Amino acid sequence: MDFHxxxxxxxxIVDYVCEKILLKQWGKGDRVPSVRELAVTLEVNPNTVMRAYEFLQQKEIVYNQxxxxxxxxxDGVKNARIYRQHEFLHKEVPAFFASMSLLQIGVEELEPMFKKYRKSKA
Amino acid sequence: MDFHxxxxxxxxIVDYVCEKILLKQWGKGDRVPSVRELAVTLEVNPNTVMRAYEFLQQKEIVYNQxxxxxxxxxDGVKNARIYRQHEFLHKEVPAFFASMSLLQIGVEELEPMFKKYRKSKA
Amino acid sequence: MDFHxxxxxxxxIVDYVCEKILLKQWGKGDRVPSVRELAVTLEVNPNTVMRAYEFLQQKEIVYNQxxxxxxxxxDGVKNARIYRQHEFLHKEVPAFFASMSLLQIGVEELEPMFKKYRKSKA
Amino acid sequence: MDFHxxxxxxxxIVDYVCEKILLKQWGKGDRVPSVRELAVTLEVNPNTVMRAYEFLQQKEIVYNQxxxxxxxxxDGVKNARIYRQHEFLHKEVPAFFASMSLLQIGVEELEPMFKKYRKSKA
DNA sequence: GTGGTCTAGACCACC
DNA sequence: GTGGTCTAGACCACA
Structure with a gap:
């Protein structure tokens, strides 16, 4: 059942790391898990983690000492946000709109929910 | 890497079947794949498919002859839509808003995208 | 004798491809050798060529259809030049200066050679 | 991948030995590694090292006792410098100029770098 | 055929 | 111990 x-x-993995950083669970200057550690944690090949970390270095979200x-x-937090914003707007938002369309849900139904959400946060 | x-x-599987129905790939009165067929297609245990079909019968989306x-x-299409709408509004929408909040994206940025989306569809 | x-x-491989492009041997819009072809030509693993091509895509020197x-x-030619300029100025130039220093060669000895070089080209 | x-x-190997001498890592009168030693270090055939040492003797950079x-x-240091200067001016310099030309880099861009380099050394 | 992803296991340089 | 590079071989989606 891994279709799709x-x-x-x-x-x-890149998203996973970005989320940790955006949620401030991993702060500026903190050491992130080593390639081998994270590979064990996520049960994937170290090379796959390496590839994610390469990507994150190229985006200047993490750096190597x-x-x-x-x-x-x-600028890890800032760059993580920029990257995730871009992905969100170009991938998740269109999928969300497609679902809304398929389920015949209008924007007007979402607005009150959004206001409620903001209030609960404030 | 199956976290999440x-x-x-x-x-x-319920969502998978609902989508097929909502996209009219499986029409009113059509026979849906047997438990065994779908179990093979999705590479899952037939019992898991059975459970999904029980759920779908209970929601009056499919029926057993x-x-x-x-x-x-x-009323399969209608009931599938009702079920998915409920799930969408109570699970996907809040997660979507949480992402917007985390990424500091405002509704005003989404509105033009939604208009563009509707136009491209019309 | 592969020290250093x-x-x-x-x-x-990236440099190799850039040179082909800068020398106009591979022109704008031309198909470049496939991953497997180049791997055979250069006698390296296809993954290594893949990595080079990934890098070149990221630099917008080649694109995938x-x-x-x-x-x-x-903009392949332009981007190839930008990349190679950067590498040249930050790697080859310092090494060149270090050699000049070690061999006690002054700039004044190079200037006439450079003028001669330019004349022979014009 | 041994093109180039x-x-x-x-x-x-001649260049390798000259560099050791010019960097004063091997001083005047010092014994240089034996043919067999260097062949092992550089992982090449002893005959190849022999040929390099013959060349170096002919240039009066090393002598045999x-x-x-x-x-x-x-006069090892002096002769090594003379040999390397000649090679540098006739091989590396033209290649360097060719790269500058291909990459459209002017002398004026190099001058400030050279001044900076000399300052950092002084 | 094409590029792309993933695993397994090796070896390297740096600290 | 760390990241980084490379090989070998597998499987996938797209055309």
Whole structure:
């Protein structure tokens, strides 16, 4: 039942790390799990984690200190947000609208829910 | 790497069947795949498919004709939509709003995208 | 005698492709060798070529047409030049200066050679 | 992936030895590694090392003391520099200029880098 | 055929 | 111990 895994594993790992950073569970300058650690945790091949970390370095979300490990970059939070915003607007939002269309749900039904959501947060 | 499986498999199968019905790929009165067939297609245990079909019968989306198989109910499309609407509004919408909040995306950014989406559909 | 291979193979392949493009041997819109072809030509693993092509796509030097192959991008020449300029200025130039220093060669000795070079080209 | 091996191995060994001498890692009168030692270190055939040492003796960079081994010549540093200068000016410099031309880099861009380089050394 | 993803296991340099 | 590179071989979706 793994039909439709939509995203490659390494990008799912990228999202996983971004979420940790955006939720401030991993702060600026903190060491992130080593390639091998995370590979064990997520039960994937170390190379797959490596690929995710390469991607995150290229996006300047984490950086490498030789022989020590990978750390959350100074602009890590900002860059993680920029990357995830882009993905959200170009992938999740269209899928969301497609579902709304299929289920014949109008925007007017969502607005009160959004207001309620904001109130509960404030 | 199966962290984040959010839903039990049998409910994922329910969603799968509902989508087929809502997209009119399986029409009113059509025979739906047998438990064994679908179990093979989705590579899951037949018991799991059985559980999904029980659920769908209870929601009056499919019905059982003894010895012949399962068929899309007369109100199947309507009931599938009602079920999925409920799930969408109570699960996917809140998750969507939570993402918007985390990524600091405002409704005003979504509105033009929604208009564009509707136009492209019309 | 492979001491000091300085650059990873996949970046050497990147340089190889950039040179072909900058020398106009592979023009804008041309199909570049497939991953498997180039792997055979250069006697390396297809994954290593894949890595080079991923890098080149990310730099917008080549682009992928699904199922057909990789092609030189519209701005391929420009982007190849930008990339190679950066590498040249940050890697080859310092090494060149270090050699000049070690061999006690002054800039004044190079200037006449450069003028001669330009004349021979014009 | 050995395209671009530019120079025969024995001349690469010559360069290797010259660099050791110019960097004062092997001083005047010091014994240089035996043919067999260097062959093991560089993982090449002893005959290839032999050929390099013959070349270096002919250039009066090292000399042979029967039964004792090879030693850095009195004018070893000077002669190594003269040889390498010649090679540098006739091989590396033209290649460097060719790259500059291909990458459309002007001398004016290099001058500030050279000044900076000299300052950092002083 | 094409590119792309993933695993397994190896070896390297750096600290 | 760390990240990084490379190979070998598998499987997938797309055309």
């Amino acid at each position: 895994e939509q995203q490659p594993i390494y990008l799912q 030789r022989g020590l490990g990978l750390f959350v970059a100074d | 499986e959010q839903q039990p498999i049998y409910l994922q 003894r010895g012949l198989g399962l068929f899309v109910a007369d | 291979e300085q650059q990873p193979i996949y970046l050497q 699904r199922g057909l192959g990789l092609f030189v991008a519209d | 091996e530019q120079q025969p191995i024995y001349l690469q 029967r039964g004792l081994g090879l030693f850095v010549a009195d």
